[in-house]
Amino acid sequence: MDQIDGKIVRELARDGRISNTELADRIGLSPSACLRRVQELERSGVITGYRAVLNPAAMGRGFVAYVTVGLSDHSKRAQQAFEQAMAGAPQCRECHNITGTREYLLRIEVADLAAYKAFHTDVLGALDHVNALTSYIVMGSPKDERR
Amino acid sequence: MDQIDGKIVRELARDGRISNTELADRIGLSPSACLRRVQELERSGVITGYRAVLNPAAMGRGFVAYVTVGLSDHSKRAQQAFEQAMAGAPQCRECHNITGTREYLLRIEVADLAAYKAFHTDVLGALDHVNALTSYIVMGSPKDERR
DNA sequence: TTTTGCCGTCGATCTGATCCATGGCCGCAA
DNA sequence: TTGCGGCCATGGATCAGATCGACGGCAAAA
Numbered sequence: 001m002d003q004i005d006g007k008i009v010r011e012l013a014r015d016g017r018i019s020n021t022e023l024a025d026r027i028g029l030s031p032s033a034c035l036r037r038v039q040e041l042e043r044s045g046v047i048t049g050y051r052a053v054l055n056p057a058a059m060g061r062g063f064v065a066y067v068t069v070g071l072s073d074h075s076k077r078a079q080q081a082f083e084q085a086m087a088g089a090p091q092c093r094e095c096h097n098i099t100g101t102r103e104y105l106l107r108i109e110v111a112d113l114a115a116y117k118a119f120h121t122d123v124l125g126a127l128d129h130v131n132a133l134t135s136y137i138v139m140g141s142p143k144d145e146r147r
Numbered sequence: 148m149d150q151i152d153g154k155i156v157r158e159l160a161r162d163g164r165i166s167n168t169e170l171a172d173r174i175g176l177s178p179s180a181c182l183r184r185v186q187e188l189e190r191s192g193v194i195t196g197y198r199a200v201l202n203p204a205a206m207g208r209g210f211v212a213y214v215t216v217g218l219s220d221h222s223k224r225a226q227q228a229f230e231q232a233m234a235g236a237p238q239c240r241e242c243h244n245i246t247g248t249r250e251y252l253l254r255i256e257v258a259d260l261a262a263y264k265a266f267h268t269d270v271l272g273a274l275d276h277v278n279a280l281t282s283y284i285v286m287g288s289p290k291d292e293r294r
Numbered sequence: 295t296t297t298t299g300c301c302g303t304c305g306a307t308c309t310g311a312t313c314c315a316t317g318g319c320c321g322c323a324a
Numbered sequence: 325t326t327g328c329g330g331c332c333a334t335g336g337a338t339c340a341g342a343t344c345g346a347c348g349g350c351a352a353a354a
Contacts, residue, residue: 295354296353296354297352297354298351299350299351299353300350300352301349301351302349302350303346303347303348303349304345304346304347305344305346306343306344306345307342307343307344308341308342308343309340309341309343310339310340310341310342311339311340311341312338312339312340313336313337313338314335314336314337315336316334316335317332317333317334318331318333318334319331319333320329320330320331320332321328321329321330322327322328322329323326323327324327
């Protein structure tokens with residue numbers, strides 16, 4: 001990972017479908033040298049894949065909220081049950097195990113407030129041991145997610 | 148956006164570099180029909196781009212925390228100053244304007260705890276009007292981010 | 295029944311990926 | 325100084341895939 005690799009990675013993070021020829025041009029390498037580096041970055045796990053970026057609104061995910069969740073039951077069983085429920089809930093896009101008095105921080109993406117309320121009631125409300133919730137509804141992201 | 152478009156979008160979200168031929172195979176369309184649909188999804192803004200996915204640890208971003216931030220000064224000027232500071236801070240990967248008593252939720256990605264402390268002190272600590280902070284350090288993501 | 299919207303197939307063309315061989319440049323160690 | 329290893333550039337050959345245009349079929353809507 002030298003400076004050149006850094007430039008390659010930045011370019012590919014910005015546009016993952018750029019051709020190797022074009023990439024080599026921007027980096028200032030020959031296509032063959034550039035390709036060797038990209039392949040090495042993939043092989044070594046620095047680049048783990050390529051994804052299409054989707055428009056949240058078009059996917060019915062325009063409403064974003066973060067939710068902290070505490071469990072009254074701190075057993076491994078209860079945690080696994082909760083994590084499994086989140087893994088099965090399509091509205092939940094991230095489920096982070098965090099420090100502090102709340103055990104989890106969820107990122108919820110749904111179409112609108114009604115869908116968010118439905119998630120809150122039907123999914124979170126249906127779970128046992130969920131004893132504390134704080135919702136942070138996202139009003140907009142000045143720094144749109146750099147990914 | 149019918150069912151077929153949904154399948155296309157899911158495949159491309161999983162692997163953004165799949166060839167059109169292969170994509171058409173998986174969807175069950177001819178390459179030409181498939182290409183027509185992909186181009187329409189791009190044109191209409193459902194697919195907004197393609198990105199390489201990077202290994203956080205390899206990029207010095209293995210340590211993740213969420214931070215809620217309140218501003219004592221609620222003026223537009225103060226908000227803009229804060230947002231601009233976050234836009235200029237490479238450690239800050241997301242800056243969400245949220246409801247509630249905290250105005251912002253940040254996602255911070257750094258190499259380790261020391262770097263996090265440095266961010267906290269040198270970046271957040273140097274800003275005016277930042278009067279309340281709560282950190283949620285991510286211990287690992289059971290449901291790794293679905294993107 | 296006619297129109298409209300998709301779809302599949304075919305062929306032509308162009309770009310790019312990938313592999314290979316060759317040669318230059320530079321720093322390091324014998 | 326000399327030889328070696330690591331990298332890079334260039335150019336050729338080959339193959340897969342992207343892209344486009346044209347044509348005909350089929351089914352649902354008008």
